[in-house]
Amino acid sequence: MSKKSPANRILSLACMSAPLLFGMHTADAASPPEDVHPGWKIVDLRPDNNFKPMVTGLGFLSDGSLVVGSWGGSHDLLQNRQMKGTVYILKGVTGSTPSPQVSTYASGLEDLVGMLVKDDRIYVTGGEKLSELPDSDKNGQAEAAKVIATIPGTHYRHEFLFGLAFKDGKFWMAPSSGKPTPGASGILEYHQENPNRGTMMSVDPATGAYEVYAMGLREPNGVGMGPDNELFVPDVQGNWLPANKLIHVKKGKFYGFKHDPPESWDNMTPTPPVVYLPQGDVARAPGGPLYVPFGRYAGQMLLGDAVSGGIRRIFLDKVNGEYQGTVFYFAGGFEAGPNRLIWGPDSNLYVGQCGQGAPDWAYVKDFGLQKLVPSGRDVFEMLAIRARQGGLEIEFTHEVNSAALTASNYTVKSWYYNSTSAYGGPNMDTKTLQVTAVSQSTDKKSVFLAINGLQTGRVVNLTLASGIQSSTGMSNWTRDTWYTLNALGTSMPFDPVPTALSPAKPAAWTSGMGYRAQPGQIELFAKVGGGIQTVEVMDLRGIRVASRDGQGKTSLTLSTSGWAPGLYHVAIRQGGKRTVETLILP
Numbered sequence: 001m002s003k004k005s006p007a008n009r010i011l012s013l014a015c016m017s018a019p020l021l022f023g024m025h026t027a028d029a030a031s032p033p034e035d036v037h038p039g040w041k042i043v044d045l046r047p048d049n050n051f052k053p054m055v056t057g058l059g060f061l062s063d064g065s066l067v068v069g070s071w072g073g074s075h076d077l078l079q080n081r082q083m084k085g086t087v088y089i090l091k092g093v094t095g096s097t098p099s100p101q102v103s104t105y106a107s108g109l110e111d112l113v114g115m116l117v118k119d120d121r122i123y124v125t126g127g128e129k130l131s132e133l134p135d136s137d138k139n140g141q142a143e144a145a146k147v148i149a150t151i152p153g154t155h156y157r158h159e160f161l162f163g164l165a166f167k168d169g170k171f172w173m174a175p176s177s178g179k180p181t182p183g184a185s186g187i188l189e190y191h192q193e194n195p196n197r198g199t200m201m202s203v204d205p206a207t208g209a210y211e212v213y214a215m216g217l218r219e220p221n222g223v224g225m226g227p228d229n230e231l232f233v234p235d236v237q238g239n240w241l242p243a244n245k246l247i248h249v250k251k252g253k254f255y256g257f258k259h260d261p262p263e264s265w266d267n268m269t270p271t272p273p274v275v276y277l278p279q280g281d282v283a284r285a286p287g288g289p290l291y292v293p294f295g296r297y298a299g300q301m302l303l304g305d306a307v308s309g310g311i312r313r314i315f316l317d318k319v320n321g322e323y324q325g326t327v328f329y330f331a332g333g334f335e336a337g338p339n340r341l342i343w344g345p346d347s348n349l350y351v352g353q354c355g356q357g358a359p360d361w362a363y364v365k366d367f368g369l370q371k372l373v374p375s376g377r378d379v380f381e382m383l384a385i386r387a388r389q390g391g392l393e394i395e396f397t398h399e400v401n402s403a404a405l406t407a408s409n410y411t412v413k414s415w416y417y418n419s420t421s422a423y424g425g426p427n428m429d430t431k432t433l434q435v436t437a438v439s440q441s442t443d444k445k446s447v448f449l450a451i452n453g454l455q456t457g458r459v460v461n462l463t464l465a466s467g468i469q470s471s472t473g474m475s476n477w478t479r480d481t482w483y484t485l486n487a488l489g490t491s492m493p494f495d496p497v498p499t500a501l502s503p504a505k506p507a508a509w510t511s512g513m514g515y516r517a518q519p520g521q522i523e524l525f526a527k528v529g530g531g532i533q534t535v536e537v538m539d540l541r542g543i544r545v546a547s548r549d550g551q552g553k554t555s556l557t558l559s560t561s562g563w564a565p566g567l568y569h570v571a572i573r574q575g576g577k578r579t580v581e582t583l584i585l586p
């Protein structure tokens, strides 16, 4: 794949991606959905066509206003400082029928590619600086930026200062690795003049002192937080990266991207990503990851793609204490490529878009702002893939039909990647693996595929035949997934999902309800007046996951197999009266 092909030159653009390589889409792989996930609907947030944010940052103020950071630059001028960054404040975005009003908070900011709103203060990263944009007189417009930290850069193409997160009393940002202007002869694409690029670093807010925390990153476009407040970043296919990645950033680890001249850490053994996001089939320019704290997908992560468009969903499978996992298509249908995601105070998913205004590409806009609102429709899909001894277990959202028990309805392929200085790289040693047996969990929501020849260090691509549906005939929204098998599973099929359990204790009987969570089951206590009462458990989107009838003082034990950890609503209905409480399933 020539790095100087015309397509590459045109499309090797910001927001903040790898070149788009037409023709890498393999013939038998699925395509990202063009439609939104049926469980959600898209709501537009741009009040008119004059508002064209190229979104590189999202945040919320305590009054419910949405803060939008926009890069605003030109894709053709990546080697220059571009002072087009703007921060907007949008009022009226929340709820199901928003009526947004936009005001400009700050403008003229250098290459704004990271933003954080914390305690109603707005911080941005861009160019060489992490800055606060203060509004001391509270007139809705920033005064002069207060620089917190400066790190050296060269303004090479793709050399950005991505961000931004705050944890453990520090800011966290990721200066990307630059590359020289196209056509500069004799200079490698991974040439780097300044130290400390391609890293995750912490910054002391008081002194601005920065410290390298992890190394070997190429284009970590968006610093996100995952489970347990851990740091996650994406990385983009290119030199040394045969595929895009989602990385769990750990102290002192090296993730594989090397510089010329070499950095002191370039000879370290690379730490594998949580998931590979195969180029073309799954991703081309992954954006900032977002953790899902509630609902059906609690504990998973979402991530947009500025070039392919759409949002991917990533299930994290902890094996031997380390995250690996699998990626699913989640939702398409946005006006441009999703680049930043955030949950609103209304639990809607706000989708900041940037993309690339490339000719002849589906996502012709390079700006966009929309949100996803629950549609109320129930959806059948793969919820999780877990590595188990001798194979993989698929958890679905609902009971499956008999086709799910037929081994030939599953196509399993596996390959590995070879990291070299070349740009990108092929799937190596692709094998088709045999599913030798299928077994089913007692709740009929999970199947275990016994698979011959699973090997570590490989991506395992599962494709499900369309005949696999729910037992009630709902078709499958996600028929493809790509599991990154860094380690073979050690647990047995249908073992309870290991979780940090809260101590089992009778909960308080306030409001007539209480509960006790145990591995694989939950005991609900309910005491209301005489007569038949119905106890329902719903996820946060209002979808019922369990229902039982009881009478008087009732104790119900429900299986929680297949329930994601997180918040659930419990409702007791009796006559016309309904009481709702929230419980946490650990």
Ligand SMILES: [Ca+2]
Binding pocket: 134, 135, 136, 137, 138, 139, 140, 141, 142, 143
């Ligand atoms: Ca002001």
